[in-house]
Amino acid sequence: MNETHHRVTLTVNGVVREATVPGRRLLSDCLRHDLGLTGTHVGCEHGVCGACTVLLDGEPVRSCLTFAVTVDGQEITTVEGLAQGGALSPVQRAFTECHALQCGFCTPGFLCTVTAFLRDNPAPSEEEALEAVAGNLCRCTGYQNILKAVHRAAEIQAAEIQAAELQAEEGGA
């Protein structure tokens, strides 16, 4: 089958990556197969489970519902890009600390979703936290510890921001 291929340039986790893909290549397949980033998982292939969630210019999207060619030139953050300078992010740490994962297959999608959510809403209420992850399925945990992890991540994040501010003040003084 002859089909047109397209060259796409994506900034993935801060690194410029190129791939040549047919127009129908899903972003999830592009990330996993063309770019070798298998941390993004595919659980349902039609946007229900949320395991494939990545950040597109900072906003969570289903990579299984996104064609790679449509995001040419944009920035993508996958689970592999959440750690900062070799240290796990507050959201990643909170998920391990709170035992918010068992098999872990859904975890990358939750992490991306929660990362964007806490950036926009650093101190969510219970209802806000629930709604934030209502589009991600987990089959192992019954969600109890995932909810705890969202709040714990907010705490860690707040403490880190506070510590950084303190450090900046001290440095300024």
Place this chain on the structure above:
Amino acid sequence: MPSGIGESVPRPDGNLKVSGEFAYSSDLWLEGMLWGATLRSPHPSAWIRSMDVGPALAMPGVFAVLTHEDVPGERFYGLEHRDQPVLAIDQVRYQGEPVAIVAADHPETARRAAAAIVVDYEVRPAVTDPRRAAFDLSCPAVHPGGNLVRHQPVRVGSTFAAEVVVTGEYEVGMQDQAFLGPESGLAVPAEDGGVDLFVATQWLHVDQGQVAPCLGLPPEKVRLTLAGVGGAFGAREDLSMQVHASMLALRTGRPVKMVYGREESFFGHVHRHPARMRYEHGATADGRLVYVRAEILLDGGAYCSSTLAVVGNAASLGVGPYEVDNVWIDAYGVYTNNPPCGAMRGFGAVQACYAYESQMDRLAAACGLSPVEIRVRNAVSQGSRLATGQLIDSPAPLAEMLTELAAMPLPTDPAGAGMDGAGPDLRLLPGGVAQATRGEGVRRGVGYGVGIKNICFSEGFDDYSTARVRIEAAGDEPHVLVRTAAAEVGQGLVTVQAQIARTELGVERVTVAPADTGVGSAGSSSASRQSYVTGGAVRAACVAVRERLGALRAAHPELSLVEVLERCGPVEETREFRHRPTFPMDPVTGQGNSHTQLALCVHRAVVDVDVDLGLVRVVELAAVQDVGKILNPLALEGQIHGGSAQGLGLALMEEIQVREGRVLNPSFTDYLIPTILDMPPMRLSILENPDPHAPYGLRGAGEPPTLSSTPAVAAAVRAATGLDLPRVPIRPEDIALVPASRP
């Protein structure tokens, strides 16, 4: 011991899983590998008149197209009974049965090639009614031996009349395990003519024992390594792509990867047996059970899988954890042309639990007792006997558990009732903001459920695990390596194995090696058995290592542990561990000590039901479970949460809908599993009444909550609506469209 048993030690794979580095079976990749695809039957029942693989073979990029004629060895496999063809032989018995397999250089090419295979089917009438399959002698046979896979009676006593009698007919729909990581693996041809298989499974050795004969290879040439497992819940007990990928790899001489998509996954594994059950309970006027009669009919679908054991569980636990002197149970498992059913968390016991608990509520109503009181009056305890005659010889404090559960505070603030002028918070109503009312029809209900599950394999199965433990000096510290073939499927066994080694050897640095068939069998990661059996094996191997170390250290009292290890070399021991033997059930009376351990869980559910819309919101789930000994509090709670969620799903939403043998909803759009908005906050109380027969006194914990949450939720919906609701999942139309029967 820091990070030993009893502590909430974090998962050793946690950081890998949150950083995206953990390699699931679907992530495996090798240079030059091919992709496998499966052609499946579109028909529940048909003869295959002919097959033409030519069009597939002619496609560029296709390396192999194989049918049953290409199976190198045994052409059948199966967990308990080898009745399932590797690839269909002249006949298909269910929709989705594998007919041919393809290897190609790209997954899309492989799928297109599979679709290009021409199969000429002669469609036959499908046997889809399990009752007809079981009892109608004129029903066509799905297999030559007839449609009855197992009939297990239980017969105790002779009094089948009582002052108060309640009857009911109940139905449980076909539930799917719906793990999130689809079936997948990589088969790599080896230089010795064998194959190395990297796969997500629940029991490496039982896979090996089925794959090797089908490949015509000795077991040592079929080496399995556990790849990352994206959930299991029973669905990975049976083979899926193991033989297929290996056949393609051996044929092409190239590594072959197979990954099912979600739709294919629904056809690629067995489901929970749907059940039809008739119960009759007789009791004294003050609510003490006199007798229970039950007929439990389990639809096993097209192949046997674990139907034999499912029937055994349903029969032996069919009255639940209640004392009753007269029992007449007939449990049947049958073949039909419906999707094959086998293991799912709590199997056999889940179905019966929904029915007997529904009956206990009916009995409570008939006797004018509360649901808690009727259960307390009939509760088993240590020293009671099951319907099989088996003595419960470890703590079973059901009455105390129920009392504690009932005393837990109830959630306040009924969402729709007693609204002030501001109106209810729509998000808290059944259906949330998407629903169309203001909560006028919302009613609250509370229900209770009790479940009893056998832990470990039963009915005489030689159930054991093997562990190899090695201690050596690594730098200036002792290091322990634990090696077993036990499958970590998410449950946290990898954490617990290390905790046990730390506790037994007093060494902090412990590594659990990847699971593979290079060490003896660990048995299955099912039946809530791995902490017990593999935990027991790890402990036994550690004790053996400790004894040898003790002798070495006595001989060199001047040396530290590390110095001893440096001078004398590593110490390694391998041990097998078996639980107490179990025995078959008598084929006529069902009597026998068929189980080694029994575990109890009780749930209370609080629901709000919009009786006009038929929508249910579970407000809270509370549970009390006796686990004997808590090995890891955080991981244990996670198991109870997750098991409860799956039981909630069965009560309210989860069903594979099958019409005339065809699956109508093989997707996550149409097969619903609970989201975080469906799953309420949980209140837990975990008891530790040790089982003196088990390592550390522990009691398997993964399955019991899956039993009791379903009837608790169903009972709560009944309490809110006054409806009978004799079927789970309870659908909106079961509540809102009941013709003029609402009280």
